[in-house]
Amino acid sequence: MGYFGNHLATLSTGVFAIVLTALWPYFLDFAPLLNFIFMMAVPITWFLTFTCWIAQKSTDYMHNHGGEKKLNNLQTIQTISSDSQVTISEIEKIQNELSSDLNTLQKSVKLKDSEIERLNQEISNLQTHVQIESLKAELANLKTLASKGK
Numbered sequence: 001m002g003y004f005g006n007h008l009a010t011l012s013t014g015v016f017a018i019v020l021t022a023l024w025p026y027f028l029d030f031a032p033l034l035n036f037i038f039m040m041a042v043p044i045t046w047f048l049t050f051t052c053w054i055a056q057k058s059t060d061y062m063h064n065h066g067g068e069k070k071l072n073n074l075q076t077i078q079t080i081s082s083d084s085q086v087t088i089s090e091i092e093k094i095q096n097e098l099s100s101d102l103n104t105l106q107k108s109v110k111l112k113d114s115e116i117e118r119l120n121q122e123i124s125n126l127q128t129h130v131q132i133e134s135l136k137a138e139l140a141n142l143k144t145l146a147s148k149g150k
Contacts, residue, residue: 006060010052017045 004011024038 007053007056010049010056013045013052014049017042017049020045 020038020042024042027034027038
């Protein structure tokens with residue numbers, strides 16, 4: 001928890017709002033434009049102060065009530081759906097199973113990546129063949145034009 005209980009933004013915005021509110025009566029007689037600026041700035045800074053306060057309260061609530069509990073090797077987890085308890089060894093067994101599934105998926109992805117690379121190479125080869133064929137067609141057209149021109 002930081003300085004001022006993580007309410008530093010609220011505090012600084014609130015101090016600014018207090019200063020603006022305190023200075024407003026002293027600048028009423030100077031210019032109507034200055035009075036308009038204060039009429040706009042004071043409510044806005046108080047609104048920002050309130051918004052900062054609400055946002056920090058929400059963050060504090062979420063972190064205090066929705067936080068994840070850390071486990072030691074000796075602790076057990078009580079599942080929400082039933083009253084049974086899961087031990088650390090069972091968690092490690094499930095973790096090992098998931099790791100093996102992940103390794104299988106990674107191998108499958110590597111195979112698919114190599115297949116994609118091979119298909120990309122075939123596409124580039126086909127593009128080269130298409131370009132060669134279009135050049136041959138242009139050369140044939142040029143030959144026929146040259147023979148007609150003579």
